[in-house]
Amino acid sequence: MKTTKLKCVKCSKIQPLHNSYFCSFCGSILKVDYDYLPDKKSFEKILLSNERSLWKYKDMLPVKNESNIISLGEGFTPLVPLKNILPDIELYGKAEYLNPTASFKDRPSSVGISVAKEQGATTVAVASSGNAGVSVAAYAAKEKMRCIVCIPKNTSIGKVSQLLAYGAEVNFVNGGYSDCFNLVSQLCEKFGYANLTSTYINPYTVEGDKTVAYELYEQFQEVPDWIIVPIGTGPLLAGVWRGFNELKEMGIIQKLPRMVGVQAKNCSPIAQAYKENREVHSALDWSETLAGGIADQLVGYEQDGDYTNYLINKSGGDFVILSEDEILDIWKKLPLVEGIFAEPTGACSVGAAKKLFDDGIIKKDDSVVSLITGHGLKAPDLVEKFMNDINIPTVSKIDDFNNTK
Incomplete structure (x- = not known):
């Protein structure tokens, strides 16, 4: 399933595989285009593998050299x-x-950052409401890449804590997700960073x-x-x-x-x-x-x-x-x-x-x-x-348990 090109979903024009985010002809979304799909027998052979990550399907994904795969064991969720x-x-x-x-974003992050590595990237940037930024930061940390994350200023403290733990360069943005998206797009265009924002902007x-x-x-x-x-x-x-x-x-x-x-x-x-x-x-x-x-x-x-x-x-x-x-x-x-x-x-x-x-x-x-x-x-x-909606008893000694039944 060889990957040799990107294809526009709107005008169907073909473009080379590189750090591209929009069709150079009509400005629309790009997707990875494969030269062929495995036949049924080949895919059934893939299914026999005991590997328990999404990279079990590496033959169906756009990474040419396995040495570029960055994985934390994502996929195969119950x-x-x-x-x-x-x-x-x-x-x-x-x-x-x-x-x-702790989110599905690890799937696109693992594949996207592996392709970015294969294309020579050393810095990745991502606009996020939290989960995508956390995910990219984790994979960047594993590969010792610089990771820049832009998130809305009201992002949950749980997600912010994860970002800081992974060593991301966190930037709070006034406004909503779109403000983060457009800022990261400008940043990547100006400095050539790999944009791992998990909208359609990154085809990988x-x-x-x-x-x-x-x-x-x-x-x-x-x-x-x-x-x-x-x-x-x-x-x-x-x-x-x-x-x-x-x-x-x-x-x-x-x-x-x-x-x-x-x-x-x-x-x-x-x-x-x-x-x-x-x-x-x-x-x-x-x-x-x-x-x-x-x-x-x-x-x-x-x-x-x-x-x-x-x-x-x-x-x-x-x-x-x-x-x-x-x-x-x-x-x-x-x-x-x-x-x-x-x-x-x-x-x-x-x-x-x-x-x-x-x-x-x-x-x-x-x-x-x-x-x-x-x-x-x-x-x-x-x-x-929403804790006020939950009845949580307070106990200090064994007799108190009788009063909470």
Whole structure:
């Protein structure tokens, strides 16, 4: 599966493999283009490997020399049955919060930074709402690369703590995620740093996301009817969709899943455009949301949202918008009934499954996979914020236990 070029998703023009972020002909999104896919027999041989990281699929990824791979053991996250929260459907949570830095971002970071190393980069930069920055910082530390991270000033203390632990150069930005995105884009253009921001800006990071599809095929032994993904801009959804399409092209599977995106009502530029069947407009009137990991205003890169909506439509899927009350409800309920403590962004995918079932879109006995993208410890401040809703007894001696029953 040789990688020799990049291809524009809009005009299909071919460009060489290098540190490119936009099509030089039309300015649209680039994706990695392969000369060929392995045949069915070759892929089935890959499946026999005992390797337990996403690099099991290295033949399907854009790193030419294995010596350039930077890995912390990412991938191969569990597929957990969620039988209590929605007993009428076959619902699973893909536990992406069990990746090395506690979010799915380790997939795109590992692949993206490995390609950056192969291309000679010594400094990487990333715009982030927290998780992507943490992830890139960890992989940069392993390779002793300089790592520059730009995050909104209201980023959770849990994520900031991780960034500092990994030695990242942390820069707080006034404004939202889009302000961070545009600042890092300018920085990388001026100084030639590798931009590992995990939107569509880096075509190599999306390739890491597609390994979710390969794993789901191995774990599920068939194709789920629905896959639900929290959406900031959409590369995780795009990567998973691409992975399943590659499996179909190789003759491994016959059908494709329906892809569902989910955004918070307070910042939902892509979802609103999907519902209104129009092009995406940036969210200039956005407000804070519990699901800060998907609060992307898309200022200056609205085309990312258009591409995500194109893929959702192509899959026959849907888009869900959750209110703050709905996000809070599912975030609090998930650990209580399923034992899964996710950050609110990750819990959104399960909330979307519930909403689609309640609305009659997901049918009884449908198989559904919700990608639970980040761990609850990413946002410890939220637990403290809502502590008043939890009855926690105080004890000082053995007799006190009788009074707490």
